[in-house]
Amino acid sequence: MNCMEEQIRISAFRWLEQQTAIYGDVLPYQLLQQGFDYQGERVTIIGPQGIWKPKQLRLIPISITTAPNGPYDDYSDERGLIIYRYRGTDPYHRDNVGLREAMRQTVPLIYFHGISNGKYFASWPIFVVNDNPAELSFTIAFDDHRSADLYSRQFTNSNSPNVFNEYIVQEEADYRRHYTTSIIRSRLHQSAFRVRVLEAYSEQCAFCRLRHPELLDAAHIIPDTDPRGIPSVTNGLSLCKIHHAAFDRNIIGVTPEYQIKVKEEVLKEIDGPMLKHGIQQLHAQKIVLPHNKSLWPDQEKLEERYVHFVKAQ
Ligand SMILES: [Zn+2]
Structure with a gap:
């Protein structure tokens, strides 16, 4: 086994951990394209092809990528695992051989x-x-x-017993992977919903126009606890944290004609500038709407939600 290859993989995981601590689950492509330094050399971790192997690695790729603008959902099998297409149609294309080897090892x-x-x-x-x-x-x-940690440990600490292989093949591994895959897929859908809603509204709050993405959420019109509360942009509103909470708690409502209504009781209160402004x-103001009309909030959904707001008065 080539130990340098393993060290590069482990460094890639560590580097990604640092980046996601800064950016969250969604990373800028430019950052990924630049990659990271490994002993004075630049290691790239994403490339123009779906299956990517930086030049420092001999055969086994470092990452696989599903391109944007593809289908909304990733392909998955009947048990919820991800189906990832070969590169091209030749099973012996170098990239496909590399992934097969990742599976074998x-x-x-x-x-x-x-x-x-x-x-x-x-x-x-991920594992093939x-x-x-x-x-x-x-x-x-x-x-x-934990499986990534155990993998790292077997190459960084020669004194620790090698339990990676044990962990990977244990009886619960299959169950654990299905469970983890379903959790990650739902996180992926939430992240995609947030990114798409914020982009539709040019990264501003639909109520107050605040333009700080770090303070913005994608609010559901029909809540995601309802089976019809789908993560599509037309069931979303880009709202700042305070207005998201106010919308969820029926302090602020939106009519099907895109007009903002504030709860009557709250309108009568007297308090400081936050309440007032x-x-x-x-x-009675109109919400900010996306430039693209096909992304405007669904009026039927707004109506359904507005009925709840009125009832809560
Ligand atoms: Zn706001």
Whole structure:
């Protein structure tokens, strides 16, 4: 086993951990494209092709990527694991051979999912768990961070017993991977919803126009606890934290004609500038709408939600 290769993989995981601590799950493409320094050399971790192997690695790739503007959902099998297509149709293309080898040696990889141009959801470790030559695809499973930690430990601390392989093949591993994969997929959907809603509203609050993405959320019109509360932009509103909470608690409502209504009781209160400028003055104003009309909030959904607001008065 080439130990330098393993060190590069481990460094990639560490670097991603630092970046997600700064940016969250969704990372700028430029940052990924630049990659990180490993002993004075630049290691890239994403490339123009879906399956990516930096030049420092011999055969096994470092990451796989699903391009943005693809289908909203990733392909998944009936048990919820990710189906990842071969590169091209030749099972013996170098990239496909590399992924097959990752499966044979149980090498953890990184998964990137393009949410919009320049924004990629990042998750690791993933494992290639099946090769489906008839479908020209691999089956991919996410695993928990403990499996990445154990993998790192076996190459960084020679005194610690090698329990990575044990952990990877234990009886619960299959269950754990399915569970982790479903958690990561739902995180991916939430991140994609947030990115798309914020972009539709040019990264401003639909009520107060605040333009600080770090203070903005994608609010659901029909809540996601309802099966119809789908994560599509037309069921969303880009709102700052305070207005998101006010909308969720029915302190502020939106009519199907896109007009803001403030709860009557709250309109009568007398308090400081936050209440006055931040809430009361919004009453009867129109919300900010996306430039793209096809992304405007669904009026039927707004109506349904507005009925709740009125009832809560
Ligand atoms: Zn706001």
